[in-house]
Amino acid sequence: MGSVKPGVYFWQGSVACAEAAILAGCRFFAGYPITPATEIAEHLSKRLPQVGGVAIQMEDEIASIGAVIGASWAGAKAMTATSGPGFSLMQESIGYAFMTETPCVIVDVQRVGPSTGQATKCAQGDVMQSRWGTHGDYSAIVLSPNSVQEMFDLTIRAFNLAEKYRTPVVLLSDEVVAHMREKVVVPPVEKVEILSRRKPKLGERAFFGPDEVPPMPSVGEGFNVAVTGSTHDEFGIRFTADPLVHRRLVERLNGKIQNHVNEIADVEVYNIENCRVGIVAYGCTSRAVYDVVEEAEAKGVSAGYVRLKTLWPFPEEAIRKLAETASKIIVPEMNLRQIFYEVERTVGGMAKVVPVNKIGGGELITPEEILGKILEEA
């Protein structure tokens, strides 16, 4: 049976995510039930054993990400899936995965928070948690799918980025995108780019530097790898007081993401060279922009958009380009302003940034609401 055969499928977002994970080579899943992410755990619990993989329900989200980290060091591509409350519990371990350069994928299907909030309803409130959730100086890679097809494509990309940069990658989905059903095209496996971590050669000992992304051994391969979340040198040996060892390590860890923003940060753009009003949107909210730009143009307002498929590192270049032509930038989000401030910081006064926000009940921001704001500002 193996991974999914090429073809056209009608899938729920969660199923697309789970099947993409298997196609990307994921063979370990650990999770804890939580609405609205449970379907990913359920689908992988059925499918992973069919490809020789393991899915296990742990006692909580902290244990889930811990098991994922262990599986990754045992050589497996590994994933967990959760929602806001569980994502909060995982934050310390996400920092550990960053510090120890452990590739893994964390899916956060966003729901209404804070706290238990409205567990079954859609929101986009975890944008900043996905960037700044753990303590200390770190950089995050966070992807934002807006369709079932992208739940598939970006899950594969999340694994590729995790393996390439040896870092945790978050797929920041939301209740709408994870629960809706759409057409998904699965390409033949040979057409799919699948990356795996670089392995050390026999006799190599430096697995935590000085290379920007060092080779990663697995346990049980004879490398005697010492893994620690404490500040460590390139051989994994703890240095708990030396300022230089810490700077060298943490600057490299951040640099390996920040020096490759152009490669990591992915956007979909439309008419950004000519528009008078621009939109910056992501996730479920960004599904409205296609209609909105058409209707705005029908009403005589030239509109364009930058759709963020990568939230972090923040795709500043595309936003700056948009601000060169657009005098107004509308930022619709299902939260009380999160990416809005990032856009404002990036454009640095080159354009007026206008928020459109809605929270609660899973009510989406409608095309009419965004269009209304465009016409008001134009």
Place this chain on the structure above:
Amino acid sequence: MTEAFSVKMYLRDLKLPFCPGCGAYTVMHAFLRAVYELGHRDLSEFVFCSGIGCSSWIPSPYFMADSIHTLHGRSIPVATGVKLMRPDLNVVVFGGDGDIVGIGLSHFIHAARRNLDVLVIMVNNMVYGMTGGQVAPTTPFKSKTTTTPYGSFEYPLDAVKLAVAAGANYAARWTTAHPNELKEAVKKALKLQGFRFIEAVSQCPTAFGRRVGFRNAGEMIRWFKENSITLEEAKKLSEEELAEKIVAGEFVQRHRPTLTETIYTVVKEALRNAEN
């Protein structure tokens, strides 16, 4: 030719971090001696997971081996992922009482329930030593610590009994006054499968002993020796009398199917059905 035992056979050339008189030396020695007597001349068949706390430093990075020094309390979940993806490796967890049955207690119970194939060695010094001597879930009633300056008003947890109740295949308690028994328990546990738990009651003269009236490590070890009783002897004592004692010995040894066995039975069947 047989190489004579030396802990150095298994260690990196680094200075050990423990205080003078720390029980971690005894536990480390007993473990490595057991490994040696089982015929391992290196640690290539082992993976060590540990958390945060003094005894988590026993394997990491000092053992010349693969070691994963995890977050506080999270060594058992990480060990779960390692073991499930590499069932062929011997996964051993080292941790303190705060790490294993304080912050990490839930993982401990669930790993025993699942019968996860790991050996957990808990060095119980009855205190949070690395942070300077705060009350732990294992601190004896009325003991003075830095956060119980008037004496602890809580009762300590019996981790071995808990492991037995939760389903461990092996559970034993010894102290640093019983280095030979400790070594033999490690040997036995390493030959068994499933969740195996050894509690090593250990002295922390720096952050605990001196606050509860012991002048040095030797006095603490003598206290362990004089207060340790067998399971047989324990049966004759009342609860109040037992509170003053350390019950040492082997609490359980059984052969429940292990997590690796049960999970891979499911995986193999699903794989076979999917291929047909």
